[in-house]
Amino acid sequence: MIDEQIRRVLADNGRMPVDVATLADDADLYRAGLSSRACVSVMLALEEVFDVEFPEDMLRKATFGSVAAVRVAITELLSEGREG
Amino acid sequence: MPEDGTVRGAVVLCPPFGLEVEAAARAYQVLGEQLASQNFAVLHVDYDGTGDSAGCDEDPGRVEAWQSSVRAGVEFMRSSGALHVSVVGLRFGATVAASVAEECDLDALVLWDPCDGRSYLREEALLWDAYLGSDRLPRAYRGERASTGAPVEALGTVYGDETVRAMSGLSIASSQGPLARRVLALFRPGRSPRRGVLERLSMVHVEFGEAPEQEELLSVWSSKPMIPERTVGAIVEWLSLAAGLAAAPMQLPSPRVAAIQFPEGDEVVEEIMCLGLDRLFGVLTTPAVGVATTTVVLLNSGRIGHAGPGRLWVCPARSWARAGVSVLRVDLSGLGDSPTRPGQEPDLVFGLFALDDIAEITAAVSSRGSSGVVLMGLCSGARQSIDSALAVGARGIIAINPAFPEMSNPPGRWSSLSNRLGKRVFDVSNRVGGDSRRVSVLKRAVRRGLDVRWWLVNRARRERRPALVLKNLVEHGVDTFVICAIDEGRLITRGEGGALRSMRRTRRFWMGSLLNVDHSLYSKVARDQVFPVLAEHLASRYGAGAKRQGTGASPAHGPGRAPGP
Numbered sequence: 001m002i003d004e005q006i007r008r009v010l011a012d013n014g015r016m017p018v019d020v021a022t023l024a025d026d027a028d029l030y031r032a033g034l035s036s037r038a039c040v041s042v043m044l045a046l047e048e049v050f051d052v053e054f055p056e057d058m059l060r061k062a063t064f065g066s067v068a069a070v071r072v073a074i075t076e077l078l079s080e081g082r083e084g
Numbered sequence: 085m086p087e088d089g090t091v092r093g094a095v096v097l098c099p100p101f102g103l104e105v106e107a108a109a110r111a112y113q114v115l116g117e118q119l120a121s122q123n124f125a126v127l128h129v130d131y132d133g134t135g136d137s138a139g140c141d142e143d144p145g146r147v148e149a150w151q152s153s154v155r156a157g158v159e160f161m162r163s164s165g166a167l168h169v170s171v172v173g174l175r176f177g178a179t180v181a182a183s184v185a186e187e188c189d190l191d192a193l194v195l196w197d198p199c200d201g202r203s204y205l206r207e208e209a210l211l212w213d214a215y216l217g218s219d220r221l222p223r224a225y226r227g228e229r230a231s232t233g234a235p236v237e238a239l240g241t242v243y244g245d246e247t248v249r250a251m252s253g254l255s256i257a258s259s260q261g262p263l264a265r266r267v268l269a270l271f272r273p274g275r276s277p278r279r280g281v282l283e284r285l286s287m288v289h290v291e292f293g294e295a296p297e298q299e300e301l302l303s304v305w306s307s308k309p310m311i312p313e314r315t316v317g318a319i320v321e322w323l324s325l326a327a328g329l330a331a332a333p334m335q336l337p338s339p340r341v342a343a344i345q346f347p348e349g350d351e352v353v354e355e356i357m358c359l360g361l362d363r364l365f366g367v368l369t370t371p372a373v374g375v376a377t378t379t380v381v382l383l384n385s386g387r388i389g390h391a392g393p394g395r396l397w398v399c400p401a402r403s404w405a406r407a408g409v410s411v412l413r414v415d416l417s418g419l420g421d422s423p424t425r426p427g428q429e430p431d432l433v434f435g436l437f438a439l440d441d442i443a444e445i446t447a448a449v450s451s452r453g454s455s456g457v458v459l460m461g462l463c464s465g466a467r468q469s470i471d472s473a474l475a476v477g478a479r480g481i482i483a484i485n486p487a488f489p490e491m492s493n494p495p496g497r498w499s500s501l502s503n504r505l506g507k508r509v510f511d512v513s514n515r516v517g518g519d520s521r522r523v524s525v526l527k528r529a530v531r532r533g534l535d536v537r538w539w540l541v542n543r544a545r546r547e548r549r550p551a552l553v554l555k556n557l558v559e560h561g562v563d564t565f566v567i568c569a570i571d572e573g574r575l576i577t578r579g580e581g582g583a584l585r586s587m588r589r590t591r592r593f594w595m596g597s598l599l600n601v602d603h604s605l606y607s608k609v610a611r612d613q614v615f616p617v618l619a620e621h622l623a624s625r626y627g628a629g630a631k632r633q634g635t636g637a638s639p640a641h642g643p644g645r646a647p648g649p
Contacts, residue, residue: 015304036214040207041303048276059210061217 005049006070010034013041025068030061039064046070052077086123091334093191093327094125094166096157099391100175100302101134102208102238106392107302108174109420110309110431111316115172118320124327125166125334129157131180135391136354136367136413138344140399141241147201147250151184158188165334168327170264172196172319175302176204179254186261192326193264194319197272197295198281201251208238215239216607239606240393257284266326270295270315293318309387309431343372344402352405359414360444365421366414369405376410378479378626379454381445383465385604387431389420393606396462400615407619408627412449416441416468433464439472446476456480458563458626463487463603466566470553473562480563482621484614485572485603490547538579551580551587558587565621566595567614573597594621 003025011020016033023032034042042064047053052074054063063073085091097112099105116126132149133139139149154171161169170192173181178198185193199207216239235244243251257280267290271277285292297312304310343351350372357366367390370376382401388394390413401411415422417437418430425437446457456479459469466483473481542549554576557564564587568576573595577584587593596617601610 030214035305036211037303037305039214040211041299043210044207044275054206054210056206056209059206059213061214064214 002071002074003067006046006067006074009042009045009049010067010070013045014038015041023067025071026066029064029066034064036061046074050074050078052081085125085334085336086120089333089335090123090331091125091166092123092324092329092331093168093170094127094161094164094334095119095323096154096161096169096171097126097128098154098157098171098173098177098181099128099130099135100177101131101204101392102241103211103392104175104302105134105177106388106394107309109389109391111301111311112174114311115316115319118316119323122320122324123331124323125161125164125336127157127161129153130391135395136398138342141247142244144246146243146247147180147254150180154181154184155188158190164336165332167330167332168192170194170323170326172323173198175199176201176251176254179256179259182256182259182263183254185259185263190264192266192268192323194323195256195267195269195285196315196319197270197298198256198277200255200257200278200281201253202255203278205236205238205243205248205251208243209236212237212239212606216602237608240396240604242608256281259284262287262289265289267291268293268319268322270318272296272298291322307387307433344369346402346406350406352402354402357412357414357448359448360441362417362423362425362441362444364414364417364423364441364445366412366445367401369401369411369413371405371408371410374408375453376405376408376627377454378456378458379410379412379449380404380458380460380482380622380626381442381449382411382413383442383459383461383468384414384416384419384433385462385465387419387433389415393604394420396605396611400618404619404622404627407623409622410454412445414441414445434468438468439475442468442472443476446478456626458482460484462605470557473557474560478562480565480625481557482565482567482618484567484605484618485569485601486550486566486576488550488575540579542579549580549583550576551583554593555583555587558590558593561592563625564593565625567601567617568595568597569601569603569610570597570599572603 007020010016010029014020014029014034015038016029018032023029039061043054043059054073054077058073062069064070097116099112100108112128116128119126130137131153133141133143133146137153143149158169158171168191169188171181171185171188171190172194173179174196176199178195179200181193182195182198235242236248255278257278267285267287269285269290270293273294273296295312295315297310297315300310301312340356342354344354345351353370353372355368355370357368358364359366382397385394385396390398397413401413404411416435418424418428418432418435424430428435428437442459449457457476458480459473459478460482461469462484464487466486467488469481469483470486472478554564554566566576576595584595598613601613605611605614
């Protein structure tokens with residue numbers, strides 16, 4: 001479910017020239033065409049969809065480098081939210 | 085200003101910050117022109133420490149200074165005779181405008197895709213990291229950034245601790261009072277306003293609308309500027325309705341000269357210039373005392389003007405002028421604040437008229453008594469300096485990361501052959517093996533000295549090789565100073581040992597490749613390396629006899645507030 005939402009956010013906001021559905025979980029999103037500016041749009045859209053806020057130490061290129069990396073970050077933020 | 089000098093009202097345009105101001109520059113220009121065509125007087129504000137205004141981003145009290153800039157803009161229009169004054173603010177510029185709107189007694193306020201300070205800083209921090217990649221920076225620098233969390237570095241600028249704290253507290257939700265007699269709030273479709281913003285704006289005189297082209301305007305890297313025509317049209321129409329039809333004469337004073345004061349008390353003088361027949365826009369910075377014999381002409385980098393990261397040269401120009409060199413920051417035709425020539429496409433880098441522009445600029449500079457012109461630029465500006473130096477009789481050129489787009493792809497067949505040969509050389513040198521000093525020297529000689537691959541590739545090229553282009557300048561007596569990022573420097577030096585040695589022998593050629601320098605000097609670590617090198621070169625080569633202070637990089641030497649207009 002999380003993966004599906006992440007991929008939808010990437011498709012809607014990533015402005016990548018490839019079909020996000022065809023990308024492997026660990027595929028490098030920047031190599032797939034995710035620009036630095038689009039990365040910011042993806043971050044904001046993820047925050048809205050999952051109702052989370054990326055802390056400062058997660059505002060890094062690597063956090064949004066692949067579907068798997070985004071999933072790790074979102075899962076961590078959601079679990080922190082539940083614990084909090 | 086409308087041509088007939090009668091206005092229905094005045095509009096102060098408050099730009100966004102950072103890279104966004106660069107993206108929105110042309111849109112703001114179009115908005116200003118359309119408002120002027122509807123009989124509005126329009127003032128485009130560069131906040132203190134941004135664009136061509138006085139101040140530096142590392143000065144204290146940034147947020148207060150930005151707020152004062154909006155107040156000053158409104159007061160300037162009102163004191164010039166405008167009966168109705170409105171403000172348009174985009175992104176964080178909208179938030180800054182809203183924070184002082186109550187005390188400015190505005191007729192109308194447009195909040196265009198407003199963004200609170202904290203959100204803006206978060207976006208900038210991610211953009212910086214995603215663009216430059218913090219893994220490319222020196223370890224010590226990464227450590228500092230990771231441990232303190234502040235200041236926040238954005239592309240081309242740094243927000244210090246105090247500024248970050250002040251920005252973080254600034255939002256539409258924290259603004260006071262009714263803001264203006266009429267307010268239009270335009271939000272980006274699909275992006276919810278931050279909490280508290282809609283509640284704050286729930287007032288009968290606030291109208292809401294959409295800014296549908298924001299993603300294309302601000303979230304896409306593009307070689308051509310995007311004009312959000314629907315949003316611009318909606319703002320012009322709304323302001324026109326708000327102002328009514330009554331018009332009155334208005335006369336704007338046109339201050340052209342300002343003294344820029346340094347914290348130590350000394351000054352340089354800045355003058356707005358209209359150069360040549362086409363009235364190209366420029367800002368000339370000169371020493372307040374004495375006469376500079378050399379003028380450095382700074383050309384545009386790409387299509388950008390002097391706002392946002394395009395402000396790169398503003399503070400260094402003032403420091404260099406302080407050291408005895410005149411510096412002219414110009415916009416070529418169709419770029420920045422310069423007009424577009426008839427038949428010319430605006431915002432075109434390497435435009436057809438670039439050489440004509442540079443010739444007009446250098447002629448104008450010479451007519452003011454400067455005996456030598458040094459052309460200087462970054463990327464395309466560097467290339468245009470190189471390409472036009474001989475034609476305009478420049479005394480020297482200073483090229484930072486010069487663009488040689490024709491050199492990016494070596495011919496495939498030769499590249500492949502040279503790669504095979506190069507690999508063979510490396511294999512042989514590796515097979516020799518051993519750790520003796522003699523073998524190491526031999527391997528280094530093989531790897532660095534021969535550079536067979538690029539020697540071959542260079543000679544297979546149809547294009548003129550960068551090293552030979554530079555050599556031509558040097559042989560014609562032009563001082564040639566080149567600074568490059570390591571990768572970009574290789575484009576010039578690989579396989580060109582002979583040409584480089586011959587140029588260096590003339591003592592008119594200097595070239596350095598620096599680590600951790602990005603192409604656009606977006607990172608502070610890059611600017612901190614490049615600016616002192618440039619200051620040293622300018623002082624030693626062109627600033628003889630003048631006192632030398634500052635590097636253009638240190639906040640201690642940054643210019644202070646201009647006491648003039």
